[in-house]
Amino acid sequence: MINFLANPARFMGATAWMAPVFGALALVLFFIGVRLGLFASPAEQYQGETVRIMYVHVPAAWWSLGIYTFMAGASFVSLVWRHAMADLAARAAAPIGATFAAICLITGSIWGAPTWGTWWEWDGRLTSMLILFLTYLGYLALISAVDDEEKASRLAAILCLVGFVNIPIVHFSVEWWSTLHQPASVLRPGGSSIDPSMRTPLFVMAGAYFSLFAALLIAHMRASVHRRRVEAARLRAGGAAP
Amino acid sequence: MNAIIATFRRDAALLWAGGGGALAPLGYFIGAVVLAPLAMGPDRTLLTAAGPPLAWVAAALAVLASLEKLFQADLEDGSLEQMLLSEAPLEALVFAKGAAFWLVVGVPLALAAGPAAITLQAPLERIPVIVASLLLGLAAFIGAGLVGAAVAAGVKRGGVLIALLVLPFFAPPVIFGASVASGQDVGPALALLGGCALFGCVIGPFAAAAALRLQAE
Numbered sequence: 066m067i068n069f070l071a072n073p074a075r076f077m078g079a080t081a082w083m084a085p086v087f088g089a090l091a092l093v094l095f096f097i098g099v100r101l102g103l104f105a106s107p108a109e110q111y112q113g114e115t116v117r118i119m120y121v122h123v124p125a126a127w128w129s130l131g132i133y134t135f136m137a138g139a140s141f142v143s144l145v146w147r148h149a150m151a152d153l154a155a156r157a158a159a160p161i162g163a164t165f166a167a168i169c170l171i172t173g174s175i176w177g178a179p180t181w182g183t184w185w186e187w188d189g190r191l192t193s194m195l196i197l198f199l200t201y202l203g204y205l206a207l208i209s210a211v212d213d214e215e216k217a218s219r220l221a222a223i224l225c226l227v228g229f230v231n232i233p234i235v236h237f238s239v240e241w242w243s244t245l246h247q248p249a250s251v252l253r254p255g256g257s258s259i260d261p262s263m264r265t266p267l268f269v270m271a272g273a274y275f276s277l278f279a280a281l282l283i284a285h286m287r288a289s290v291h292r293r294r295v296e297a298a299r300l301r302a303g304g305a306a307p
Numbered sequence: 308m309n310a311i312i313a314t315f316r317r318d319a320a321l322l323w324a325g326g327g328g329a330l331a332p333l334g335y336f337i338g339a340v341v342l343a344p345l346a347m348g349p350d351r352t353l354l355t356a357a358g359p360p361l362a363w364v365a366a367a368l369a370v371l372a373s374l375e376k377l378f379q380a381d382l383e384d385g386s387l388e389q390m391l392l393s394e395a396p397l398e399a400l401v402f403a404k405g406a407a408f409w410l411v412v413g414v415p416l417a418l419a420a421g422p423a424a425i426t427l428q429a430p431l432e433r434i435p436v437i438v439a440s441l442l443l444g445l446a447a448f449i450g451a452g453l454v455g456a457a458v459a460a461g462v463k464r465g466g467v468l469i470a471l472l473v474l475p476f477f478a479p480p481v482i483f484g485a486s487v488a489s490g491q492d493v494g495p496a497l498a499l500l501g502g503c504a505l506f507g508c509v510i511g512p513f514a515a516a517a518a519l520r521l522q523a524e
Contacts, residue, residue: 144517196475203472210462219521220458224472227454227514230506 073290076150080283087280094273101266109263116263118176124271125169128278129197132162136204137229140222150286152218155225156208157285161278163201169194200228310395311403318407325376329415332369336416339365340423351428358427359437360485362420366441367477369416370448374473375466377408377456378519387523397516405453405511413445424488433490436497440487443500444480450507451476457515460522479503 070076102120109116139155142148173191174184185191204221211217259267323329343361347353381387390400420441421434429437455473459465480503486496 192478196478199471200475203475206468206471207458210459210465210468216461216521216524220518223514223518223521224454224458227510228475230510 070150071146071148073150073293077287077290080287084280084284084287087276087283091273091276091280094269094276098266098269098273101269106262106266107260112180115176115179118172119263120266120270122169122172122176123267124274125165125172126194127271128274129162129165129169129194129201131275132158132165132278133197133201133225133229136162136225140225143218143222144226152215152222153286153289154282155222156218157282157289158278159201159204159208161281161285163198163205165274165278166194166198166201170198204228308395310393311399314390314395314400315403315407318404319411321380322376322407322411329411332373332412333415333419335372336365336369336419337423339368340427343427354428356489359424359429359433359488361427362424362429362437363441363444363481363484363488365423366416366420366445367448367481370412370445370452371470371473371477372466373412374452374456374469377404377453378460378515378522379456379465382460382519382522387519391520391523397519398512401453401457401515401519402508402512405449405508408452409446409449413449414442417441417445429488430490433488436493437488440484440497440500443497443504444484447480447500447503447507448473448477450504450509450511453511453515454518457518457522460519476507 070079098120103117106117106120108114136155136158139151139158143151143155170191173194177186178184204225207221207224208217211220340362343358343365344354347357378387381390390397393400417438421438424434424437425431451473452469454476455469459469459472462468480500483496483499483503487493487500
């Protein structure tokens, strides 16, 4: 699989259908998830209607972590096998993950104001999500600061892998410095404590976020391959790159 | 082994003599500490509660500000190629550079944090643990700093970039260090700081050496 996708031509052939399909899937799932989350699911006993922010907030948090994990995997493959498409995958995933982390922070703050009575609290999860966001920013800054594209990818891959130690800190921070944030309630040992009427829209939204990520990732990677082909064709034709 | 000792001595000498030497980060540290009471007001109770951890923040900033010179010159003047050609593993040479940085920049900072914490109204009996915690914490900072400085070594005027790359790794030592400085859970926090320092000493040289090999290609 890894070898198969290392060839840009095969990658382009195998993924031609993916971006539109995942894009359409994301649209459908967002439509269903927003309907279920905003209209069909019940308000919560203590939080009232504000609980609906969860359907935007929690999937963004899950996938901003998931995308960083994906980037770390891609960085590992890139460093070990000098895999050009893994380079592209990590680079393409970073801005999406950073955006998800920003969505998570912003909606979390909006959610915190009515429920906790504060826009921001320096507890474990908020702090580590902010640090994850900073890690994304650092990755993006490094990519754009190094001129040589290939060298930039490899250096950023090293940074990404070292930054990966942050992921367990993010995950276990609830247990470490738990203050105000509620402990994990969906994925925890002993089964989920959230009611199915809220779990279904949450998982639909999580699927929607994932499809959006997949569509954007594939589209970005394909665009990068196209751009490189254009640059190569320009060089062959004897013209200078712009 | 000779190469490792030679790298350590060369780097210590260069850091001591060049670019303001050990005084530059020290002066920066004192300046940052002075700003804190100016910003918060000289109220004793407020400073007693919030002041001592600020010595930690100032030390972190002083390290961030001086990381840029770790590898930049080596990359420009060809010393890096010599290190790659050396029989000693690059990881060990990078470790030696980090150790020299800790000795010349880190230890004076940690010692200066004692009087700095006194001016920030830390109780006298807590000063020795604050200094000890900074000796450990600065090792953790420098371990992370090696990675940031190595991946950004080829970037012109990369100081701010390095600071951004390294900041996320400063979070755990700062959390435990501030806990020591404010006198909460001193023993466990010191142990965790030791863990951070060991982690930085192991991961830092390996990741930094991998990045430097790429830089030299």
